[in-house]
Amino acid sequence: MTDPISGSEIVPTLQIKHYRKLLGKYLGDQLSAVFWMTGLLLMAIVVQLANPQVIRYFLDTAQSGGPTRTLLLAASLFLAFALVQQVLTLAATYASQRVSWTATNQMRLDLAQHCLRLDMSFHKQHTPGELIERIDGDISQLSNFFSQFVIKVAGNALLVLGILALLFRENLYLGSSMVAYTAVTLVALGFIQRLAAPRWRAARQISAAQFGYLEERISGVEDIRAVGGEAYVLQRLYDLMRQYLERLRLAFVVGSLTYHMTDLVYILGYTIGLAMGVILYLRGDVTIGTAYLIVFYVGMLETPLQAIREQAEDLQQATASLQRIQSLFDQQPLVHDPPLPRLLATGALSLSFKGVSFHYENDDKVLEDISFDLPKGRLLGVLGRTGSGKSTLARLLFRLYDPSEGAILLDGNDLRAISIKNLRQRVGMVTQDVQLFRASVRDNLTFFNPAISDEQLERVLSSLRLWSWVQSLPDGLDTRLAAGGGGLSAGEAQLLAFARVFLKEPGLIILDEASSRLDPPTETLMEQAIDRLFQGRTGVIIAHRLRTVQRADDILILEDGRLVEFGDRERLAADRQSRFYRLLQTGLEEALA
Numbered sequence: 380m381t382d383p384i385s386g387s388e389i390v391p392t393l394q395i396k397h398y399r400k401l402l403g404k405y406l407g408d409q410l411s412a413v414f415w416m417t418g419l420l421l422m423a424i425v426v427q428l429a430n431p432q433v434i435r436y437f438l439d440t441a442q443s444g445g446p447t448r449t450l451l452l453a454a455s456l457f458l459a460f461a462l463v464q465q466v467l468t469l470a471a472t473y474a475s476q477r478v479s480w481t482a483t484n485q486m487r488l489d490l491a492q493h494c495l496r497l498d499m500s501f502h503k504q505h506t507p508g509e510l511i512e513r514i515d516g517d518i519s520q521l522s523n524f525f526s527q528f529v530i531k532v533a534g535n536a537l538l539v540l541g542i543l544a545l546l547f548r549e550n551l552y553l554g555s556s557m558v559a560y561t562a563v564t565l566v567a568l569g570f571i572q573r574l575a576a577p578r579w580r581a582a583r584q585i586s587a588a589q590f591g592y593l594e595e596r597i598s599g600v601e602d603i604r605a606v607g608g609e610a611y612v613l614q615r616l617y618d619l620m621r622q623y624l625e626r627l628r629l630a631f632v633v634g635s636l637t638y639h640m641t642d643l644v645y646i647l648g649y650t651i652g653l654a655m656g657v658i659l660y661l662r663g664d665v666t667i668g669t670a671y672l673i674v675f676y677v678g679m680l681e682t683p684l685q686a687i688r689e690q691a692e693d694l695q696q697a698t699a700s701l702q703r704i705q706s707l708f709d710q711q712p713l714v715h716d717p718p719l720p721r722l723l724a725t726g727a728l729s730l731s732f733k734g735v736s737f738h739y740e741n742d743d744k745v746l747e748d749i750s751f752d753l754p755k756g757r758l759l760g761v762l763g764r765t766g767s768g769k770s771t772l773a774r775l776l777f778r779l780y781d782p783s784e785g786a787i788l789l790d791g792n793d794l795r796a797i798s799i800k801n802l803r804q805r806v807g808m809v810t811q812d813v814q815l816f817r818a819s820v821r822d823n824l825t826f827f828n829p830a831i832s833d834e835q836l837e838r839v840l841s842s843l844r845l846w847s848w849v850q851s852l853p854d855g856l857d858t859r860l861a862a863g864g865g866g867l868s869a870g871e872a873q874l875l876a877f878a879r880v881f882l883k884e885p886g887l888i889i890l891d892e893a894s895s896r897l898d899p900p901t902e903t904l905m906e907q908a909i910d911r912l913f914q915g916r917t918g919v920i921i922a923h924r925l926r927t928v929q930r931a932d933d934i935l936i937l938e939d940g941r942l943v944e945f946g947d948r949e950r951l952a953a954d955r956q957s958r959f960y961r962l963l964q965t966g967l968e969e970a971l972a
Contacts, residue, residue: 405482405483405485405486406478406482409478409481409482412474412477412478413478415474416471416474416475416478419467419470419471419474420467420468420471420533420534420537421537422467423464423467423468423471423534424534424537424538424541425541426460426463426464426467427464427538427679428538428541428542428545429460430457430460430461430464431672431675431676431679432672433453433456433457433460434457434668434671434672434675435666435668435669435671435672436453436668437450437453437454437457437668438666438667438668438671439666439667439668439669440453442666442667442668471534479522480522483518483519483521483522486518486521486704487514487515487518490513490514490518490704490707490708491514493707493708493710494510494514494707496712497710497712498712498713498714498779498780499774499779499780500713500739500740500780501710501712503739505591506590506591506592506594506595507591507594508587508589508590508591508592508593508594508595509587509588509590509591510707511590511594512583512586512587512590512591513587513703513704513707516583516586516587516590516700517583517700517701517703517704518700518704520696520697520700521697521700521701521704531686531687531690532686532687532690532694535682535683535684535686535687536683536687538679538683539561539680539683539684539687542557542676542679542680543557543558543561545676546673546676546677549665549669549672549673550655550659550664550665550673552655553652553655553656553659553673556651556652556655557648557651557652557677557680560647560648560651561648561680561684564645564648564684577699578626578629578630578633578634579630579634579696579698579699580699580702580703581626581629581630582623582626582627582629582630583696583699583700583703585619585622585623585626586623588619589616589619589620589623592615592616592619593616596612596616645680645681645684645685648677648680649677649678649681651677652673652674652676652677653674653677655673656670656671656673656674656677657670659673713780713781714778714779714780714781714799715799716798716799717795717796717797720796720797720798720799720801721792721796721797721798721801722797722798722801723789723790723792723797723801723802723805723886724790724886725886726755726886726915727755727756727886727887727915727916727917728755728789728790728805728806728886728887728917729752729753729754729755729788729789729790729791729917730752730753730759730776730787730788730789730887730917730919731751731752731753731787731788731791732749732750732751732785732787732788733750733785733786733787733788734748734749734750734784734785734786735748735749735750735775735782735784735785735786735787736748736749736782736783736784736785737771737775737780737782737783737784738783744783744940745768745771745940746768746771746772746775746782746937746940746941747940747941748784748785748941748942749772749785749941749942750785750942751935751942751945753917753919753933754917755917756915756916756917757917757918757932757933758913758917758918758919758920758930758931758932758933759918759919759920759931759932759933759934759935760920760922760927760928760930760931760933760934760935760948761773761919761920761921761922761935761936761937762922762928762934762935762936762937762959762962763936763937763938764938767937767938767939767940768937768939768940769891769921769937770891770921772921772937773808773889773891773919773921775787776794776806776808776887776889776919777802777803777806777808777889778794778795778799778802778803781794781795789802789805789806789887804883804885805883805885805886805887806885806886806887806888806889807880807881807883807885807887807888807889808880808888808889808890808891809873809876809877809879809880809888809889809890809891810876810891811869811873811891811892811921813869813872813873813875813876815860815862815867815872815875816860816862817859817860817861817862818859818860819854819856819857819858819859819860820849820852820855820856820857820858820860820875821833821836821856821857823860823875823879824836824856824875824878824879824882825882826879831882833856835882836856836878836882839878839881839882840878842881842911843874843877843878843881843907843908843911843912844904844907844908844911845874845877845878845904845908848874848904868901870901870902870904870905871901873892873905874901874904874905874908877908877909877912880912881911881912885916886916886917887916887917887918887919888912888913888916888917888918888919889918889919889921890909890912890918890919890920890921891921892920892921892922892923892927909927909930910930928948929948931948932947932948933945933946933947933948934946934947934948934951934959936958936959936962943958944957944958944959
């Protein structure tokens with residue numbers, strides 16, 4: 380069986396080293412809390428083991444005609460021990476939950492950050508729904524497991540060992556019999572766990588696929604309705620749900636074997652303990668109190684064994700979740716920081732492509748042998764038909780991918796030698812499809828950064844001549860936007876994106892201009908914002924409109940991934956043999972459709 384994220388083979392057994400690694404990393408900062416929790420748990424176990432001794436003392440004292448005061452004292456002590464045990468167990472459970480959620484929340488943050496660092500080739504292969512299931516679903520499964528493991532497994536295992544030790548102290552044969560029965564139980568649970576883990580993994584894989592499918596279809600609901608595809612979408616969802624049901628049912632069936640096996644073993648152990656107690660009492664080897672103590676301790680074994688049995692199923696699911704989380708952590712980005720990263724200087728940045736070629740994995744070349752130089756402060760207009768490689772060129776500039784061949788230089792520095800954080804601070808990119816969040820205009824501008832004040836936003840928006848437009852919105856900066864920028868036009872969404880980029884004060888700006896038809900007021904604001912945005916900066920515009928191309932200093936034309944023309948805009952516009960001249964004569968929008 381292969382993992383849907385990494386594509387690698389999953390080992391169907393519990394890998395202890397992964398748990399050790401996780402415990403070391405995520406519990407290392409909480410050692411004091413772990414020790415406190417362990418201390419509470421040990422005290423609760425000692426009290427729980429001591430209470431039956433009080434009952435034995437009570438019975439033996441009553442049989443020998445002891446004083447009533449002593450019996451009342453023993454009964455009070457029994458009640459006090461029971462109360463203390465419950466308080467200690469509750470405190471240990473609270474500490475366990477706190478440690479667990481603190482550790483797994485940090486794991487969730489680390490995994491989300493790791494996914495954000497992975498390059499676009501990874502995100503191209505995996506849907507957001509898949510990753511959400513990993514980050515939230517699998518880690519929540521681990522959180523439940525970790526929070527219960529110490530209490531239900533480690534604690535109950537210590538309780539079982541304590542009971543067996545006390546039974547050995549009473550009688551060697553009795554202790555040996557109980558050890559044998561407990562060993563049979565553990566072997567049976569281990570065998571069933573190895574059978575069930577692959578089934579739980581298979582069920583969670585289908586669950587992840589179902590999340591991904593729903594996410595994609597919900598985001599495309601308008602297109603689905605437009606083509607009347609609801610029936611097909613529902614049929615495919617039904618198929619996925621049916622597969623999930625079948626795999627989940629198989630996992631539950633195999634997992635339920637643990638219940639039946641443990642019940643059989645428990646009945647056998649209880650029979651052995653009861654028989655041994657009766658035999659020892661009839662032979663006069665033990666008192667009535669000790670005989671009752673034996674039966675009581677054997678009865679006490681039921682609770683920890685049931686808890687371990689239940690946790691064994693969680694262990695099966697946690698094993699599958701852990702392996703899937705680990706496989707995601709094992710994914711390494713193809714785009715990464717160099718050992719000694721360089722930092723870009725302030726101000727406008729020069730740009731050079733040196734024999735750059737690029738192809739996506741297992742695909743033909745998208746760009747081939749692209750070379751040009753763009754001096755500081757100049758504006759480049761990139762033209763080409765759909766599929767000519769314009770957007771890929773922009774992604775390479777922002778280092779979402781690395782070139783397959785050649786090099787891209789900023790201020791004479793290879794992009795691969797520059798700190799990724801510094802590169803993305805000094806290079807601003809405005810895409811055609813701007814991502815807006817279900818939040819206020821303020822939060823969409825600042826990306827939820829509270830350090831950016833309203834005064835800074837007002838200065839930036841005023842500089843871009845957008846402050847009046849923002850004030851015209853129903854609640855100004857507090858205007859709530861729908862998910863995906865619902866209620867705003869494509870042009871208005873890009874206006875907000877301009878302000879986002881301007882806040883970074885970049886030296887190079889990449890703009891994939893909105894191609895949709897703009898209303899006159901928005902178009903005027905757009906023109907003003909573009910002029911201010913590129914002032915004193917180097918710029919690259921993937922142009923869709925004639926007016927935008929006419930503001931460029933240089934023109935670059937792509938055709939089937941090759942650079943077919945590059946030069947000064949005015950010179951190319953005057954050259955009747957140039958492609959740019961023919962585009963101007965034909966009409967830019969029609970020629971590039």
